[in-house]
Amino acid sequence: MxxxxxxxxxxxxxxxxxxxxxxxxxxxxxxxxxxxxxxxxxxxxxxxxxxxxxxxxxxxxxxxxxxxxxxxxxxxxxxxxxxxxxxxxxxxxxxxxxxxxxxxxxxxxxxxxxxxxxxxxxxxxxxxxxxxxxxxxxxxxxxxxxxxxxxxxxxxxxxxxxxxxxxxxxxxxxxxxxxxxxxxxxxxxxxxxxxxxxxxxxxxxxxxxxxxxxxxxxxxxxxxxxxxxxxxxxxxxPMLYVIILIVPLFYLLVLDLASFFIHEDGGEKLGFKVTILLSISVLLLILKDILPSTEENLPIIAEYCLAVFTLVWLSVLEAMLISFLRALDEPPVPEENGEFKPETICFQPAQPSDCDLLKRILEEVKAARQEVGSQKKKETEPGCYRKLAKIIDHLQLNNRDVQVTGVVSIYQLNT
The missing domain is CATH 2.70.170.10 (Neurotransmitter-gated ion-channel ligand-binding domain)
Structure with missing residues (x-):
């Protein structure tokens, strides 16, 4: 049921x-x-x-x-x-x-x-x-x-x-x-x-x-x-920006430091430094296209670029000053007119004896040797301007080592 x-x-x-x-x-x-x-x-x-x-x-x-x-x-x-x-x-x-x-x-x-x-x-x-x-x-x-x-x-x-x-x-x-x-x-x-x-x-x-x-x-x-x-x-x-900005700037700064070992007589030191300055300017233009145009909160990499650019700029000025000081001590180049002018040898109308002629030739040789020796002494002994240029170059090299170390230390501390 x-x-x-x-x-x-x-x-x-x-x-x-x-x-x-x-x-x-x-x-x-x-x-x-x-x-x-x-x-x-x-x-x-x-x-x-x-x-x-x-x-x-x-x-x-x-x-x-x-x-x-x-x-x-x-x-x-x-x-x-x-x-x-x-x-x-x-x-x-x-x-x-x-x-x-x-x-x-x-x-x-x-x-x-x-x-x-x-x-x-x-x-x-x-x-x-x-x-x-x-x-x-x-x-x-x-x-x-x-x-x-x-x-x-x-x-x-x-x-x-x-x-x-x-x-x-x-x-x-x-x-x-x-x-x-x-x-x-x-x-x-x-x-x-x-x-x-x-x-x-x-x-x-x-x-x-x-x-x-x-x-x-x-x-x-x-x-x-x-x-x-x-x-x-x-x-x-950040790897791309490290490769195209930070590392090249550091390398250019090292090259500028190494340019102090280039001898001044070669005439290539100033041109080399100017080339480095232009290379840094190209990197600054690349950075300008990336970052906004503002003065607030300036990026550390911009300060880093500015510091490197300033150091290289001062280096170029220093090279120009040394070249100018070295040029002040260079002796004037004598004019060459191609004419032979006897200075001390004068032949008398009368025929001298053989003994007098030999004495005159010996005196002329001694005078010529003394003149050549004095010119070499002037060339080997640097003047006061060359000494000053050497001192400035040495001080600038030591100061650049301290500045490079300071720039790298500040950047590492901020990053």
Missing amino acids: AALRTLVFLALSGVCSCQTSDCSYHGLLAYLNLTASNKVLEIMRPVKNWTQATLIQMDMFVYGILDVNEKFQTVTSHTWTETHWTNEFLTWNPSDFCGIDSVTIPTSMVWLPDVIIEEDCSDSGSVKKDPVVLLESNGTSRSTVRQRLTYTCQLNLTLFPFDTQQCNITFRSMSSDVGSIKLGPVKNGTTLTRISEWFMITQGEWRLVKMETFVEEIVNDRRCWSKLVFTVTLERK
Whole structure:
């Protein structure tokens, strides 16, 4: 008897479920009043009690770091943003529709939160919004946006190229204050960083270090606004700049130091130093194209380049001074007219004796030897200007060793 009652109950339950269940999406959309345009669902915030704020939860993933522009203070990245909220008017029981627990509907048929990025400076063509919204049975809605995002960031280039940058991406509502819309994250910063690194496609010369999230409320025009801030920390890969800037500058400074061993009589010392100065000028032009034109927070590498340029410039001035002092001690070059003028030998009209003639020749030879000896003595003994030039060169060489050591020590201490 009990078994018969159980069979009857199951049969009646099956008949009732067959009469009420609808296994089509059309039936679900008809139940939700989405088969035709519904202006109320499109423009009104989906809450049954207007005093209750709508919680908008967002996640942002970075899967590509395309460019960091130091001059314009901007960062360009590929981002993926997911937005979650609850629509209290669009709920159903999945058992009434053969277990349908989610459905996609066009974004034009439902309300969407008007959330923007404050630092966004990219063009509208770089935004790829999902044309549909994923709607779950409990009213949870989800939309996604894929974007080539270019946003402003205050870059601190003091430690360039060994710098680490922190950039904020701030989401806020355009028209709704905290009483209507509250923003918050879905996942924490550690999870966002791990997922972003997993899907990372390209990083270029930058590496994603971490992502952090926090919520803040800002009072503006007597209204309180909710903001969701994603802090993205980027680290530069400095090897390229070390190879093309730092190491060549150090090598040029060593070459300038080695030029003090070039002898002045060769005439190549000054030209060699000028060539080194021009090479450093080329490296400075390369650095100018990279860094922004600002006097605030001068990068250490700029101070390093300026110090090297100043040392080489002083070295060129020193070489010019030594050449000038050495030129002051050079004897004047005698004029040659090609004529033979006898100075001391005078032949008398009368024929002298052989003894007198030999005495005269001996006296002329002695006079010539004395004159040649005095000229050699003048050439071998440097004058006061040459001595001064030698002292300046020696002091400049010792001072340059101390300056090079100081420049390298300061740069290593700052880096």
